Amino acid sequence: xxxxxxxxxxxxxxxxxxxxxxxxxxxxxxxxxxxxxxxxxxxxxxxxxxxxxxxxxxxxxxxxxxxxxxxxxxxxxxxxxxxxxxxxxxxxxxxxxxxxxxxxxxxxxxxxxxxxxxxxxxxxxxxxxxxxxxxxxxxxxxxxxxxxxxxxxxxxxxxxxxxxxxxxxxxxxxxxxxxxxxxxxxxxxxxxxxxxxxxxxxxxxxxxxxxxxxxxxxxxxxxxxxxxxxxxxxxxxxxxxxxxxxxxxxxxxxxxxxxxxxxxxxxxxxxxxxxxxxxxxxxxxxxxxxxxxxxxxxxxxxxxxxxxxxxxxxxxxxxxxxxxxxxxxxxxxxxxxxxxxxxxxxxxxxxxxxxxxxxxxxxxxxxxxxxxxxx
Numbered sequence: 347x348x349x350x351x352x353x354x355x356x357x358x359x360x361x362x363x364x365x366x367x368x369x370x371x372x373x374x375x376x377x378x379x380x381x382x383x384x385x386x387x388x389x390x391x392x393x394x395x396x397x398x399x400x401x402x403x404x405x406x407x408x409x410x411x412x413x414x415x416x417x418x419x420x421x422x423x424x425x426x427x428x429x430x431x432x433x434x435x436x437x438x439x440x441x442x443x444x445x446x447x448x449x450x451x452x453x454x455x456x457x458x459x460x461x462x463x464x465x466x467x468x469x470x471x472x473x474x475x476x477x478x479x480x481x482x483x484x485x486x487x488x489x490x491x492x493x494x495x496x497x498x499x500x501x502x503x504x505x506x507x508x509x510x511x512x513x514x515x516x517x518x519x520x521x522x523x524x525x526x527x528x529x530x531x532x533x534x535x536x537x538x539x540x541x542x543x544x545x546x547x548x549x550x551x552x553x554x555x556x557x558x559x560x561x562x563x564x565x566x567x568x569x570x571x572x573x574x575x576x577x578x579x580x581x582x583x584x585x586x587x588x589x590x591x592x593x594x595x596x597x598x599x600x601x602x603x604x605x606x607x608x609x610x611x612x613x614x615x616x617x618x619x620x621x622x623x624x625x626x627x628x629x630x631x632x633x634x635x636x637x638x639x640x641x642x643x644x645x646x647x648x649x650x651x652x653x654x655x656x657x658x659x660x661x662x663x664x665x666x667x668x669x670x671x672x673x674x675x676x677x678x679x680x681x682x683x684x685x686x687x688x689x690x691x692x693x694x695x696x697x698x699x700x701x702x703x704x705x706x707x708x709x710x711x712x713x714x715x716x717x718x719x720x721x
Contacts, residue, residue: 415442415443415444415448416442416444416448416452418464418465418466420442421452421456421464422461422464423442424438424439424442424444424449424452424453425452425453425456425464427441428449428453429453429456435449435450435453436449452464478509478513482503482505483513483517485503486499486503486505486510486513486514486517487513487517487519489502489503490514490519490525491519491525493522493525495522496510496511496514497510499514534584535584535585535703536584536585537585537716538585538621538716539583539585539586539588539613539616539617539618539619539713539716539717540583540585540613540618540619540620540621541584541585541621541622542583542584542585542621542622542623542624542648543581543582543583543584543609543613543620543622543623543624544580544581544582544583544584544624544625544658544660544661544664545579545580545581545605545606545609545623545624545625545631545661546579546580546625546626546658546661546662546665547577547578547579547580547597547602547628548577548578548580548665548668548669549575549576549577549578549597550575550576550577550578550593550673550684551573551574551575552573552574552575552576552681553678553679553680553681553683553684554573554680554681555679555680556677556678556679575596576593576594576595576681576685577593577594577595577596577597577601578591578592578593578665578668578673579591579592579593579594579597579601579602579605580661580664580665580668581605581606581609581612581613582660582661582664583613583618583709583713584660585712585716586618586704586709586712586713586716587660587664587701587703587704587709587712588613588616588618588696588709588710588712588713589664589692589695589696589709590608590609590612590613590692591668591688591692592605592608593685593688597628597630598630599629599630599633599635599636600635601630602628602630602631602633602636603630603633603635603636603639606623606636606639606640607639610643610645616713617713617717617719618713620643620645621645621646622645622646622647622648623640623645623646623647623648624648624649624650624657624658624661625647625648625649625650625658626649626650626655626658627649627650627652631647631649632649667695668691671691671695672687672688672691672692695709696708696709696710697709697710
């Protein structure tokens with residue numbers, strides 16, 4: 347049932363429109379744009395709503411109150427009726443559903459600043475008697491740049507902790523990390539295929555059925571626990587993004603060395619003579635066997651700085667792509683099904699998928715361009 351206030355509001359809208367038609371039977375197109383109201387069947391506790399007029403002006407800086415009588419277009423219309431069309435202030439106010447006092451307020455705003463003065467503006471006071479003096483704010487900033495904590499600054503200056511915290515957030519020093527400039531991003535890309543190969547691993551949990559995170563319910567789901575892991579080994583060329591991957595049982599030195607041998611044969615078969623290999627500091631890559639394999643092949647071994655994954659960023663980024671587009675792209679019933687999907691995906695990655703870092707070329711096309719096979 348529609349409330350009585352809704353009926354009163356609807357009657358006021360009708361009466362206002364009738365008065366407007368009596369004053370100006372043919373309104374210009376730009377005077378007032380009205381959108382058609384949708385007819386809905388009201389339910390319990392439902393009230394009549396007013397459709398917001400389509401505005402020809404830019405969006406205001408602030409959101410108008412939901413019960414506001416006038417928006418920007420309404421204020422412009424009010425002033426135009428009074429100043430250009432000669433309406434009495436009282437009639438224009440009644441047509442707009444506002445008081446004469448409010449109409450005079452908007453009229454004064456328009457006379458003082460033009461149309462721009464009719465826009466919404468903040469009601470916050472300009473001067474504030476309790477605002478901290480600029481010298482105090484400067485002292486808070488000076489102590490902060492000495493790496494003092496907020497409570498220590500408050501104790502030193504005799505100010506509340508909340509005040510010091512608000513000032514620090516306002517000046518952008520709410521965290522001590524803001525005092526340390528971020529290291530510049532160093533992006534590099536090798537010129538020749540095989541000049542640098544990134545090698546890394548990613549552990550993946552084995553699959554023995556679809557769980558509730560995929561199905562959305564726990565009925566009939568697989569409840570096996572501790573079924574083990576398998577490891578995705580990746581090798582990606584820095585210059586072309588040509589990639590070679592394998593799923594192996596573990597990441598021990600025997601698996602890492604065997605993967606290295608197969609990866610080197612893969613890149614060599616595609617014309618990329620490997621010169622350097624970059625790995626992290628995993629135990630398999632620090633082993634004597636791994637270093638000996640590289641030394642026998644005449645390849646220089648480069649290890650990343652500890653806890654600095656951006657150094658090996660191309661391998662890290664390729665692993666993210668592999669997880670998103672292959673490992674987690676769709677639900678798999680078993681680890682074998684997921685493993686069987688790896689080969690078609692990596693072939694498509696190398697030959698069909700455009701890579702934004704190499705001018706939207708595929709790794710295969712980039713490789714042939716650098717080798718001079720394509721013109």
